[in-house]
Amino acid sequence: MNLFSRKKEVQDGTQSVDRTLWIRLYQRVGQYWVYWLGGFLCILLGSSTQPLMAYLMKPLLDEGFLGAQKSFIWMIPITLILLMMVRGAANFSGAYLMAWVANKVLYSLRKDMFHSLMGLPDQEFQKGDTGRLLNRFTVDANQVTANATEVVTTIAKEVTIIVGIFGMLLFLSWQLTLIILIVFPPAVFVGRFFAKRLRKINRQNIDVNADLTKIIKEGIEGQRVIKMHDGMATEQVRFDNVNASLRQHAMKIATAEAAMSPLTQWIISFSLAAVIAMALYQGSKGVLTVGGFIAFITALGQIFDPVKRLTNIAAKAQRMMMATESVFKLIDTPKETSKDNKTAIVTPDSEIVFDHVSFRFPGVENDTIKGLNFTVKAGQAVAFVGRSGSGKTTLVNMLPRFVDPTGGQILLDGTPLDEFDIGSLRQHIALVGQHVFLFDGSLADNIAYGVNKNVTNEQIMQVLEAANLKSFVESLPQGLATPIGENGAWLSGGQRQRIAIARALLKNAPILILDEATSALDNESEKLVQEALNQLMEGRTTFMIAHRLSTIQNADRILVLDDGKIIEEGTHESLLKSGGLYASLNAIAQKTE
Known part of the structure; x- marks a missing residue:
């Protein structure tokens, strides 16, 4: 394949993608076609008055000033007023209806984007691409809807x-x-040249915007680390x-957009x-006649601004298509799936x-977990112990299917986990991780999050007492209604863990x-919470990970992992005796605690 054919193939592929994006975007606009059509007709009506206003110059000069038509004294001013009204x-109505359509499209896009975001596999969030994700909701989505109706209208x-x-x-003088x-083809050529240039720059600009968002986000979230490690200069x-x-x-972008108009105007x-x-x-x-010439020049003068706006709209269309590509990339990202969507029933x-x-x-040569085989019976408490990086957290993350095995399978009552509906499966699993996330709301909202809305304050206070937080909550002026700030910013680490x-x-x-x-608990709080956890674990299948080995001594089984393999298994006492x-x-x- 020669260079020309390869270049043509790339161009054809790009044009195909563009065509698909245009169709998908304007299918959404088409859902509100009644409002869009109304706005479109209003805009056309307002636009049609402009040539008529230019034509008024001919009768005004040829007959009005010469006094040939006395009625023109009042007819032309009234006509001018009516045209302006x-x-x-028409322009107001068209702008309002188009804004209504644009905001409805923005609403539906963001709704689908957020739905898609919440359905992404956990591994997508582990890529650390938060800046780009945020950018799609703010910059890109606004860019799409701000220009979608404007480009067409x-x-x-x-x-x-x-x-x-x-x-x-033509009516006034076909020769002129x-x-x-004759001038229009060169003007169109200039417009196409700059449109291609702007497309390339805008694609790069979207990537840089995402990088900027990421750096600012890291600066906000990591400000303490930056200050403690004197990293301000680096950042x-x-x-x-x-x-x-x-x-x-x-x-x-500004240079290309600014150069496009004067070059076109020079040609004209x-x-x-x-x-x-x-x-x-x-x-x-x-x-x-003099009136005909003035009318012709007036009409000709009016054509420059529409031509200028048409050449500029090419730049907006390119920005819109880059943003549209980014938005639909998020919407089209594969979601978490199940093979059969069976309802998970845990007995x-x-x-x-x-x-x-x-x-x-992905991208790693060796397995983190290597061919593990074990069975956890109903009601057993199984603890996983090992050095950092031995695969403990990855292993338990497979239960709620935050990650799926790349080899073998996990069975619940003989059925592979990937055949269960993900939502149904996760309803039967409770997770308390080492990194606690809390929502910006009240204590009650965070504790009862995702649970039946009929939960009473008494039930919430019962679990708070079990988690050694009841006295703390009762000391607060607003009690359970107390706001805790973004991610529990107003709470200590131990309080966040207990929530x-x-x-x-x-x-x-x-x-x-x-x-x-x-x-994140001190020794005294840990003992109280451990008692509550021991009660909670009774009759339930429990998977535990702990670096504090004192918290897992009562586990029914302890599996010791090293380099992704189970190298020891037993109770606390038997494993101590084995000396491994x-x-x-x-x-x-024991030395560090």
Whole structure:
């Protein structure tokens, strides 16, 4: 394949993608076609008045000033007023209806984007692309809807004006109009050249905007780390580089957009000079009257702004298509799926089997988890112990299907987990992780999050008491209604951890995952919470991860992981007697605790 054919293939592919994006976007606009059509007709009505206003110059000069038509004294001013009233009312109505359509499209796009966002697999969020995701909801979505209706209506409006003016020009003098028509092909060529240039720059600009959002977000969330490690200079350099790149792209866009109009106007100015020369010749021959010439020049003068707006709309259309591509990329990202969407039912006799389970992160050569085989019977408490990076958290994350095995399968009562409806499966699992997330709301809202709305304050206070938080909540002026700030910013680490435990207690799920559930508690609070957890674990299937080995001593089974494999298994006492890795980790823990 030669370079030309390969380049043509890329261009054809790009045009195909563009065509698909146009269709998908305007299908959404078409859902509100009645309002869009009403706005479109109003805009056309307002635009049609412009050529008529130019034509008024001919009777005004040829007959009005000469007194040939006395009625023109009042008819022309009244006609002018009526035209302006129609134009103003039509433009207002058109702008309002188009804004209504644009905001409805924005609403539906953001709704679908957020629905898609919440359905993304956990691994998509682990890519650390938060800045780009946020950018799609703010910059890109606004860019799409701000320009979606404007692009079409501007084209329709300006084309209507240009066609109307050309019709008027032909009526006044076809010879002069012919000169104008000769100029249009070069003007179109200039517009297409800059449109391609702007497309490339705008694609790069979207990426840089996402990088800027990411750096600012990291600066806000990591401000303490930055200050403690004297990283302000480093972060300033990162920000300055991206900020400078953003400025360069903005200047490239501004330069291309600014150059497009004057170049087009320079081309048109040559035709204007030729028009004047031809008009003077026709005037000397008596073919063209003064009024006809002034009307022609007035109409010709009115054509420059529509042509300018049409050339500028190409830049907006390119920005819109880049943003549209970004928005639909999020909407089209594959969601979490189940093979059969069976309803998960966990009974008192349910057991979970790990059958040759392996897992490998994308782009990594070796498996993190390597062919694990074990069975967890109903009501058992199983603890996973091992060095950091041994695969403990990855293993328990497979239960709620935050990650899926890349080899083998996990069975619930003989059925693979990926055949259950994900929502149904997760209803039977409660999770308390080492990284607690709380919503910006009240204590009650966070504890009862996702649970039946009929939960009473008494029930919430019961789980708070079990989590050793009752006295703290009772000391607050607003009690359960107390706001806790963004991600529980007004709470201590231990309080945030205990709220997460209370939330799991209230959910009362038959399968419980405790991933460092007491990591942020002091020794006194840990003992009280551990007692509550021991009560909660009775009759429930529990998976525990803990670096504090004292919290898992009562587990029915302890599995010791190393390099993704189970190297030891037993109770606390039996593993200590074996003198293996568990005994070594326990000895280290006793020295540090």
